Amino acid sequence: MKSLLIHVSKDSLSTALQAALKAISANSSSRVLSGILIQAQTQGLILTASNIRMTIEYKLPVKMDSMVVHNTGEIVVPARYFYEIIRKLDPGLIRLEIVESLILNIQSGSTQFRLCGMDVAEFPRIQYIDHPNIQRISMKNTLLKQIFKRVVFAVSSSETRPVLTGVLLQIEKQNIRVVATDGIRFAQHVVESVEDYGAIPLDVVIPGSTLEDLLKILNDDADSSTDLEIGPKQIRFISNGLRVQSALLEGTYPSVNNLIPKAYLSEVIVKKDRLLHVVERISILASESVMLSVLPSNMLSLVSKTAEIGDVKEEIPLEHLEGDHFRVAFNGKYFRDILRAIDSETLRIRFAGKERPLVILPVDASSSTLFLITPVRTHD
């Protein structure tokens, strides 16, 4: 065992730790997975954290004044303790050194922590297998975050159909399509990239939890981009010293095209913020369903009732109505999630019949986003 010895600034180490710790779930089953792998190599410091599904690796390159490697080496230490210790140290350089065989010495000014380490051999590493079928594409971070942010909320939170806990990503030439659904709500975003990704179509399902973490870690710089490496069972996101590797979800993603109503009976246009406020208020009573009605007075009415607690009703003006008045009930929380994912000022709601999904479209020329919500059956 080589005895790691480095100096690293508190700020750099904290940033790296915050990113890597996204992989560590609060109640990790195996003790070694609650750890973080610290590797000092000649090129820099690598921190790796992992859970069953995802591994995050963050590399701090050698840099005069903020990252100096005196001796290479590696150790696994309890991640939460290590993070809490680093966070509470005074600003400035921190000295990390392996003393004895499994003790990490952490020194800053007159503070000295000695943290018991764990066996490095048990820790999972990111495997860089060069599979012949690996597809590689590169995407601007802004685009990558935009496409997944629009749909990831709609994945299923239940493991009964695991493939629905993921987001379907399809790329062919310049066309990118992402889809998420839990069977009741559905979100789809289609965008044409400035880049051509080639003729071989890409069609994978990425776990929603991986994407949610990725959205938090990836930076928003207009210049930053991420390389995606997609193998038969895994996907890697590589950006600025960060490597996130995740299992892909297996199984066939359900065909969703026939869910989208082709024709509709009515369409209304409403202000998005106004509607969102109303739906947030209505959700307070936590009822199973919200009844939405288009009234002859050219108003949109929302009503919700909860036995023994009370009821609420509210009306907002329509900007536009085409077709007949209608009336449909659906899950208020799901509707609220959809409205929160929309950033356009107004939106269209299309009604195709009492048993067909309601279609919600941002009124926004630049992209093509579509949401569906399946109605709840009511007895009136």
Next chain:
Amino acid sequence: MKSLLIHVSKDSLSTALQAALKAISANSSSRVLSGILIQAQTQGLILTASNIRMTIEYKLPVKMDSMVVHNTGEIVVPARYFYEIIRKLDPGLIRLEIVESLILNIQSGSTQFRLCGMDVAEFPRIQYIDHPNIQRISMKNTLLKQIFKRVVFAVSSSETRPVLTGVLLQIEKQNIRVVATDGIRFAQHVVESVEDYGAIPLDVVIPGSTLEDLLKILNDDADSSTDLEIGPKQIRFISNGLRVQSALLEGTYPSVNNLIPKAYLSEVIVKKDRLLHVVERISILASESVMLSVLPSNMLSLVSKTAEIGDVKEEIPLEHLEGDHFRVAFNGKYFRDILRAIDSETLRIRFAGKERPLVILPVDASSSTLFLITPVRTHD
């Protein structure tokens, strides 16, 4: 049943609700105690919330434009729902009306909530019995908050000796003394008021939880003051439309004067902020005890060890040392709580022997605050 009808501004109602809701614990046992009593009287609106130990009443007087009573009346509604509804309404006037016998209609703009009410008769009220032995004193809010803030953290969190979950308040003439202890740590604050409260001595134990809520609700205006009405079993705090009534704790508060060491072997002076940072870092390892040693090098050393996790040591310079070097172990979290309650720049630590409590004193001429912490026995 009279049918309440009022108009009240969202801001006034929210402020009143936030104060009153401090009395409602998250999991109230009886359904009516999870409610809030709304009373419209000719003089204004009164909101009352209660738990077993404490009742909070907040009065909004009639005020043109922000509080108008059209019809008096009263109802009890679920407090959390009522608060969430008011919070999410648009700014402006809210119309509250009792419709049918137990329904509260809440209207704002085009929003209409109807909330199911509960039976008013079951709800506890603040009883204004004019007992001959009631003592009345008035205190500036700034003074009231200062004295309790210094000591309330030290009350016991265990119900084994209920009297220790409270703060002892003793007043005689101009002298105010507050004491809190859980048997291991001890906090005392003595202050001379500008006012003379008279010769009849006051000696009561107020629940720590009541005082913690009171510290959050009372405003900090230099002009505001609070009237205290102290009966044989209850205390009331009355300030600016707010009335807080709490049971007093029964039982004899332990005599604590003989706990305080009269003589000491050593005294050190250290910077408070520096020591607090060190103790906060050391507490990360969550060890049972911290070993504090005064070293011949004129340094204060703190060491903590936790089996299987690791250890930490740190040294800080002494500003002053009188007497011998010493070495003593105590609970790190308790020590941290004491340091957080101190706002002076430096503090004194007095050592009176390995089995005697450590004395901690802010170096601050204006008041007399004293903390004790009982050592943990160690085997070295």
